[in-house]
Amino acid sequence: MAKVELVPLRSWDDFFPGSERFAKPDFTDMTRWNNRVVSNLLYYQTNYLVLAIAVFLVVGFLNPLGMFTAMAVVSAVFLGSVWAGENRAVIKNFKRQNPTVFVIAVMVASYMLISLLGSVMTFMTAITLPLTLIAAHASFRLRNMKNKLENKMEGAGLKRSPMGIFLEALGQQEENLQKIQTFLEGKVKE
Known part of the structure; x- marks a missing residue:
């Protein structure tokens, strides 16, 4: 089994290029949309982590107790x-x-649970804002060849990353792993 590695931070030009690398996802083909999102989450995970940390720091500075409460509740529920x-x-x-x-x-x-504890605005800002930005970017950002290759390596178990482990815990990687195993078994039989 491969050791867990944090993928490198992608350059700004790769992460957020011009509008030609963004397109509206096909909402009628959920499998393709899901593959795009998972692939982008794996490829840009360090960029997404930096984005989330920046929002967490700003919100944590403005409301430290609410931020701690929100993080504890979300961690416990997850x-x-x-x-x-x-x-x-x-x-x-x-x-x-x-x-x-x-x-x-x-x-x-x-x-x-957070609404019961009174930290709703902290939750909305610190948790939902970065998740919304990440989900929007992962949904609209078109994949490139490097992106697809990284996804295949992660799915085959040749490479492990924190986002891969997180997606696996949510059940998002199992389907991709099964597709790769089926593909590899077909190649071995030939």
């Missing part, structure tokens, strides 16, 4: 959902069949 997904068959099957709905459910549960 860890609880990963544990439940691994140890409860019903949740594991739901996560595998509806990965996007599962992620949305985790976010809604986090929001509801």
